[in-house]
Amino acid sequence: MDTAAHQASLLGNYAAPAVAFERGQGSRITDVEGRDYLDFSTGIAVTCIGHSHPKWIARIREQAAKLVHCTNLYAIPEQARLADRIVAKAGPGRMFFCNSGTEANEALVKLARLHGRRKADGAEGRIAKIVSAEGDFHGRTYGSMSATHGEKIRNGFAPLCPGFAFAKFNDLDSFAAAIDDETAAVLIEPIQGENGIRETSDDFLRGLRKLCDERDVLLMLDEVQTGMGRTGSFFAYERSGIKADAIALAKGLGGGFPIGATWVREESAPLFTPGSHGATFGGNPLACAAAHAVLDVIEDEALVASTAARGAALKVRLEQLVEKHHRHLREARGRGFLLALVTHDTLPPADLVKALLEAGLVTVPAGGNAARLLPPLNVTDEEIDEALGILDVTLTNLP
């Protein structure tokens, strides 16, 4: 269909789309012309329990009939219970709820500034710097964008916020050099998503934790894409054995309903006082109901453990695919169901994603020549076989 013709009244901030989707069920999604696809994009790691899970629908329906919205000036029991559930996974701390990943990171930026002011005995702005990694993506609003390295994201929007700096990805010496007397916090992705599924090493994370402790700098992790069990542990940092000072969460949290969250470790939680932050819609009853349903399904169906095992098995098969199609593919990357096929320069990842779409498999391009495979955590083994079949045939038929 000519989707572009239907977009005349939309800002041109997204590239012209190839298809329009109308309905989804589990791992499948159907376009307006009635064609079925396997959805290995999950709306970029969002619909983590698949489309239209019956428990998710029932919970939203029930809550919508009861109470959709209530201001945070009054207690929201669903929100408090959701906080308890995430704290049980992240460790002793406190939660703030918002509506997106970039907002969850904005709360981290504010936390960093408050921590810096405490370090500077109340002097504002002196210790304020936030160090992120080159290649990180933290969002599109001003604070998160200022912590984002890519020219493609920043270009045209100067002046950005002051007090941000960058060190080399996965390079402890570079971080040690970038963290100085004016540094309040480090904000990084444990695995870079938009930049093509690049993992920090366990040694790097452990070294960074030690460095931050020595210099009284907060270690803040952006788990917006990697969280919610996507990598085979509830948070991606868990594999390294470290603890974070603060975590941003969003994408998969609501299973498609917009909700973001910021977890702050108990020691730093008192930095936020009444009036210091807020969000009208943040953590409203309906959004929290959606997140409860997602957590229920993840727990009831033991999806974190199964994602670890089945993701590892899928990666082995992707590596076999790389071997077979070495003409087009360079490597398979990632862990759990946060995976990517990396192409040679002769095959732009967008071309691979387009060919796969035409063959009935929805994937997502990323930086660094990567095509991301992000199936729902409850994808069936048969659907994985089917996706691998489509990948094999498509790669065989590419010129």
Ligand SMILES: *Cc1c(COP(=O)(O)O)cnc(C)c1O
């Ligand atoms: C998607 C993403 C964001 C931004 O989330 P939005 O909901 O689009 O604001 C931030 N950080 C990471 C790591 C992401 O993948």
